[in-house]
Amino acid sequence: MNKILIQGNRVIGEAAIRAGCRFYAGYPITPQNELTEYMADNLRKAGGTFIQGESEIASVNMILGASAAGARVMTSSSSPGISLKQEGISSMAADELPGVIVNMMRGGPGLGNISPSQGDYFQATKGGGHGDYRVIVLAPASVQELADLTMDAFDLADEYRNPVMILADGMIGQMMEPVLFKTPKPRSYSEKFHLRGCGEGKSKFIRGLILDPLHEEEHNWKLHRKYKTIIAREPRHETFRTEDADFLVIAYGTAARVAKGAIKRARESGIRVGLLRPITLWPFPSDAVRSFAGKASKFLVFEMSTGQMLEDVQLALGNSEKIHFYGRPGGVVPAPVEVAKIIAQHA
């Protein structure tokens, strides 16, 4: 197979179709429109269903229905639209329905702007909608990784019967990079979870409403046990130049790319600095972060926000004076040289 040059938003669509996604509903919002447009053209050609929903709310509820019917499903949006989708995401988590939700983050709060940002970390990793639930959150830092993680997202969603979110930003969505598609795994999702009409058999129902508090409590604990399994099995991270690092930068997505450039510069001036890049934001790779507690004497959390992942790092390491933070919220992407200066200040 040959590498192709493809844009981030479009690669999600292509990877999803290759992974067997056959139902997509979405509503236009910048900076993720190329994904919706890609699906309009190519998903229908692949025999799937594309619907341009009348809203993000309608779109996410359409994929809820299609997922229950047994299709691999996806919807996508950007920050303000993801807020609208939370009702459906919470419902899918309650119903234990698999599905992939893409958030190409932009500056917020409110309508904010259309520039790359990482302000939706809390919303993505701490629930987002109402109720006691979690969503698996994957944070790609390149177009290649977008392709890989999109395919993984469908498998994870099926395995845990839970929504999976791909959390990237307008920068990764808009840029083009060479990509080699991996071969998707065959789908393993039991038909017993499908709702397709009962035939001659016993009828089933899928519901989010459980009026009896004791039954709802039992359902919550059941979900909780599932989340604990995910926490034990699924954290992913990457390290970069950490072999001799005394100084650890922790950053994800676009911020991690900027941090790599900054680290190369800082190393030229003799600072022994490395990067830990969480790939799963929920479950957060706490053990990996903690493994540096004895090795590094300084930590810098760098985010394109005012500090959200910072709290998970503090939870992993204990709130320590060793942990520093640098953030640029509102859609600002700092240059590596700027972050290199921050590293030098703290080194």
Add this chain to the structure above:
Amino acid sequence: MKQVFTRPKSLKQAVFHYCPGCGHSIVHRLICEVIDEMGIRGKTMGVPPAGCAVLAYNYFDVDMLEAPHGRGCAVATGLKRVLPDRVIFSYQGDGDLAAIGTAETFHAANRGENITVFFINNAVYGMTGGQMAPTTLLGQSTTTSPPGRNALLDGHPVKMSEILSHLDGTVYIERCAVNSPARILQTKRAIRKSFTYQIEGRGFTLLEVLSHCPTNWKMTPVESCKWVEETMTRHYPLGVIKDIPGAEKGKKDK
């Protein structure tokens, strides 16, 4: 002895939670009778709403997928597009369909989704205790319009069936009631027609049922049936609002 009346097979052996005199249980039963008579239980799937009928999955013995409040037509769209040969119905109240779910209903109708919507209009939010609905009549007293609905302050009662009938995607819309034996029989005929049209792939069908709510109207069941006849039907006239029997068949089932 010949048995002439029995519980429909598609209706579970469960005690309805509905208030005495409520119209929901009549409509449930009628839908189940039609499902039985058409022999479509195995391929029929329902989408219950949030509202009084939220527990409908306890009564309909067909596969059911509960929708978040107002999203019935979006959820049903997802089901139907993946399973075009199933008979999909969304069962919604007036707050669900005509307030919070207006957009989902309007656009599913406009896309001509090949689904059937049962729209239960009792002019009040029942489950939450009798608040003003989008369909509450002018002058009607509710817990959030105590002196009676005032058009200047509260707006006008929405005629969803008439509004949806203007959309090219809708093929059959009728308004019925269940306040008398004759009306009940007409409602049953309309349910059968809706399902028949859907099976033929004609497009969006909606059946509005004026349903009595003695509890929240603070009336006896008999008074509430009379109120439907004498007051509700004046604003919401019964009958076929749109019927295009010659609509293109199979256009929605890819």
